[in-house]
Amino acid sequence: MQLATAWGADVIGLAGQANHAWLRDHGVTPVDYRPDAEKAVREALQGRQPAALFDCSGAGYVDLALSLGIPADRINTIADFTAVAKYKVKSVGSAAASNADVLAELAGLIDAGKLEFPVAGSYPLSDVKAAYDDLDAGHTHGKIVLIPW
Incomplete structure (x- = not known):
């Protein structure tokens, strides 16, 4: 989320109320977890088409992304392996970026105060x-x- 906003993306984050202020402070539009999350996300989108989804919790968010019209190749989940098999969405975790160059870049962003850990x-x-x-x-x-x- 922090990297996406730093790269200029408009980010919507599904989170509990306790995390909304932190998300706002980091340029993210928070949406509360709730049964009608799709309606809430559509309201937050204000008519725009979402480009991608990164799912860290499972709980049907791949289905939500598909219902929002996000193509399967623009959906990544590290939690819903049933959806990976069913919809052929991505399941790329941090191992794909685990190398010295990426670590150095992230450490530099943390040192510069541009990335919180x-x-x-x-x-x-x-x-x-x-x-x-x-x-x-x-x-x-x-x-x-x-x-x-």
Whole structure:
């Protein structure tokens, strides 16, 4: 989301109310999770056609994207593998960009204050279960960090 807005994209983000202010602060139009999410997204689009969807949670968002008219080759999910098989949408995660050049670019953006890397919680490795419990609870705002000592 931060990279998309930095590259000039208009971004709509489906999120709970607790994350709306953070999204707005980062140039994203927030839309609340709700049963009629398609209606809310269409309202946020203001008649524009969406170009792509990146799905991090599953929960039917690939179906939502298709109903909004987004072509399957412009949909990427890292959570809905049933939709990948059914609709032939992309499933490209961070491994595709895991190399020294990309890492250096991201570190430079973080250093310049142009990219935030929020941390939701830090846990010593000896408390890995608590870290996974936090992650499993969902809706964390940031990464879970394990400290090896």
